[in-house]
Amino acid sequence: MIESLHSPHIARVKALIGSKGAKERREQGLFVAEGVQCTREALTSAGGPEIKIIYATEQGLSKIAELDLGAVEIVEVSEPVLKAMSDTVSPQGLISLCHTPENSISELALTGSSTVIYLHEIQDPGNAGTILRTADAMGVTAVVTSPDSVDMYSPKVVRSTAGSLWNIPVYEGVTFQALASIFPDTQKILLSSHASTSILDLKIAGDCIAVFGNEARGVDAAALGAAVTEVTIPMAGNAESLNLSAAASIVMFTLSAKVAG
Amino acid sequence: MIESLHSPHIARVKALIGSKGAKERREQGLFVAEGVQCTREALTSAGGPEIKIIYATEQGLSKIAELDLGAVEIVEVSEPVLKAMSDTVSPQGLISLCHTPENSISELALTGSSTVIYLHEIQDPGNAGTILRTADAMGVTAVVTSPDSVDMYSPKVVRSTAGSLWNIPVYEGVTFQALASIFPDTQKILLSSHASTSILDLKIAGDCIAVFGNEARGVDAAALGAAVTEVTIPMAGNAESLNLSAAASIVMFTLSAKVAG
Numbered sequence: 231m232i233e234s235l236h237s238p239h240i241a242r243v244k245a246l247i248g249s250k251g252a253k254e255r256r257e258q259g260l261f262v263a264e265g266v267q268c269t270r271e272a273l274t275s276a277g278g279p280e281i282k283i284i285y286a287t288e289q290g291l292s293k294i295a296e297l298d299l300g301a302v303e304i305v306e307v308s309e310p311v312l313k314a315m316s317d318t319v320s321p322q323g324l325i326s327l328c329h330t331p332e333n334s335i336s337e338l339a340l341t342g343s344s345t346v347i348y349l350h351e352i353q354d355p356g357n358a359g360t361i362l363r364t365a366d367a368m369g370v371t372a373v374v375t376s377p378d379s380v381d382m383y384s385p386k387v388v389r390s391t392a393g394s395l396w397n398i399p400v401y402e403g404v405t406f407q408a409l410a411s412i413f414p415d416t417q418k419i420l421l422s423s424h425a426s427t428s429i430l431d432l433k434i435a436g437d438c439i440a441v442f443g444n445e446a447r448g449v450d451a452a453a454l455g456a457a458v459t460e461v462t463i464p465m466a467g468n469a470e471s472l473n474l475s476a477a478a479s480i481v482m483f484t485l486s487a488k489v490a491g
Numbered sequence: 492m493i494e495s496l497h498s499p500h501i502a503r504v505k506a507l508i509g510s511k512g513a514k515e516r517r518e519q520g521l522f523v524a525e526g527v528q529c530t531r532e533a534l535t536s537a538g539g540p541e542i543k544i545i546y547a548t549e550q551g552l553s554k555i556a557e558l559d560l561g562a563v564e565i566v567e568v569s570e571p572v573l574k575a576m577s578d579t580v581s582p583q584g585l586i587s588l589c590h591t592p593e594n595s596i597s598e599l600a601l602t603g604s605s606t607v608i609y610l611h612e613i614q615d616p617g618n619a620g621t622i623l624r625t626a627d628a629m630g631v632t633a634v635v636t637s638p639d640s641v642d643m644y645s646p647k648v649v650r651s652t653a654g655s656l657w658n659i660p661v662y663e664g665v666t667f668q669a670l671a672s673i674f675p676d677t678q679k680i681l682l683s684s685h686a687s688t689s690i691l692d693l694k695i696a697g698d699c700i701a702v703f704g705n706e707a708r709g710v711d712a713a714a715l716g717a718a719v720t721e722v723t724i725p726m727a728g729n730a731e732s733l734n735l736s737a738a739a740s741i742v743m744f745t746l747s748a749k750v751a752g
Contacts, residue, residue: 356617360734369727390734397729430748466630466747468658472740473621473651479737480744486727487691 231306235314239285239305243315243325247385255330261383263326263395264318266293271393272326273297278396279328287312290323317385330383335374335401335412340437344371345485348406348441350449351378352474357445358382359390360475366394368486374401374409406441410456413439418458420451421481423471425460429481432461434488440481445474492567496575500546500566504576504586508646516591522644524587524656525579527554532654533587534558539657540589548573551584578646591644596635596662596673601698605632606746609667609702611710612639613735618706619643620651621736627655629747635662635670667702671717674700679719681712682742684732686721690742693722695749701742706735 232239245254246262255261260282263272272281274297283303286294291306307315315325340346347365352358358380365373375382382400410418419432420441441458443449451458463472463480472480493500506515507523516522521543524533533542535558544564547555552567568576576586601607608626613619619641626634634643641648643661671679680693681702702719704710712719724733724741733741 360737363734364737365728367726367728367733369729392731392734394729463744464748464751465628466751467626467628468630468655470653472628473624473653473736475734476621476625476736476740479733479740483724483741483744487725490725490727 232311233308240311240314247317252381255383259330261328261330262385263328263388264316265322266324267393269294269324269326271396275396279331281326281328283327285312285315285325287323333399333401335404338372340371342436343489344437346371346439347373348409348439349379350376350441351444353380354445355380355384355386356390357475359387361478362391363394364479364482366397368482370482372399372401374404377403407455419461420458421477422460422462425462427461428464429461429484438485442478493572494569501572501575508578513642516644520591522589522591523646524589524649525577526583527585528654530555530585530587532657536657540592542587542589544588546573546576546586548584594660594662596665599633601632603697604750605698607632607700608634609670609700610640611637611702612705614641615706616641616645616647617651618736620648622739623652624655625740625743627658629743631743633660633662635665638664668716680722681719682738683721683723686723688722689725690722690745699746703735703739
């Protein structure tokens with residue numbers, strides 16, 4: 231059991247979640263997932279990021295005791311060591327060091343009734359994580375992000391996904407033009423506050439790529455480099471706009487209900 | 492212009508947003524709203540919390556220059572003073588000290604096609620603020636919170652509402668039993684992950700009170716002290732559950748579309 235607060239393991243984990251974490255994560259191909267839910271998903275899901283090491287306190291281990299840990303390297307640490315590694319107030323005794331998946335967009339296969347979410351320069355980790363979580367719940371096929379979007383493996387995003395990183399593939403840093411060139415004939419919609427077509431009136435035929443722009447400035451359809459149909463969420467009330475993850479959740483649910491219904 | 496970092500104005504604002512802020516806000520009947528959007532809403536909306544003082548830098552003032560400031564006390568402060576008052580990295584040069592509305596639930600009037608949101612012991616400020624913002628967008632009549640729910644006038648909630656506190660009335664600390672005794676015949680629904688009725692199949696006749704439970708443990712229908720119909724959000728995918736504000740946004744949109752359609 232590691233008890234020393236000078237252990238190089240602490241520096242290693244902290245480097246991946248600190249202020250220069252994005253660079254470290256990219257260079258090492260590793261990211262950090264804290265807590266019970268992420269560790270459980272990582273151990274039980276067929277897909278998603280592979281675990282390299284689980285750092286666990288005795289209490290943390292007891293929370294995953296019934297799972298098959300045979301193939302995973304477990305490093306037991308003291309409570310103070312786990313706290314020193316952690317980004318949160320209560321890391322629940324478990325921190326997993328995971329391999330960042332190297333997903334290539336050329337491998338993305340659509341089913342004929344797939345929904346794909348494309349996030350254009352979104353910045354807020356909470357929004358990104360919540361969108362991934364809703365996408366997973368609504369049976370979305372994949373989440374694709376543009377260059378200059380938030381790092382989907384940053385600690386806050388990973389936490390907000392609540393384990394969904396293990397259920398749905400993420401493709402990062404893909405331009406919309408590149409995505410559109412792979413799926414030229416697929417229906418593409420852009421959520422926009424000034425569109426005249428309501429998401430409720432939209433006809434979905436086959437696969438659909440739904441685009442969401444930056445939290446503050448959205449995205450101009452003309453700037454995307456491929457044709458999209460602009461759609462809006464009808465609002466009976468006063469608010470100028472919805473929070474991005476709330477809007478995306480409404481769109482994903484509506485698309486999911488259209489496909490099902 | 493206040494330039495001293497020892498100004499009692501700084502201590503006054505900080506007390507309202509600090510770790511003991513909830514107690515201070517309750518005792519003083521005041522809360523703090525930062526930024527351009529909240530200040531604009533406060534100055535232009537007919538309803539909502541009244542401004543007591545606006546603390547503004549020269550740059551902050553320029554952002555609301557075209558608005559009628561005649562009836563409001565403006566206190567000009569230096570950039571460092573505003574920063575010292577602030578809860579955020581970029582307070583945008585404007586901090587408003589506002590009177591907490593003393594809304595009494597007995598004044599709540601429904602229209603016959605009203606939706607009311609009831610939040611039972613919800614804890615996350617971001618969720619609370621996002622729900623209020625979506626409620627405003629969807630034309631919800633009021634948001635009511637239970638005892639032991641997050642303080643709707645805490646800085647994080649106020650920020651997440653993006654000004655919606657000025658468009659929609661909030662009633663805090665009301666038990667569900669009390670609400671139900673005022674509206675005994677109104678349809679009441681509870682979002683629950685294990686319900687068999689889909690929100691899509693729900694028939695809405697007249698007013699509707701929609702209940703959402705705590706982020707981690709939800710709320711047991713039997714514990715509410717009044718009858719509710721449990722409904723669920725159909726999910727095609729894998730995620731165990733949705734983020735609370737995502738789920739609430741989907742429900743509010745669906746209810747809004749039912750009333751409109």
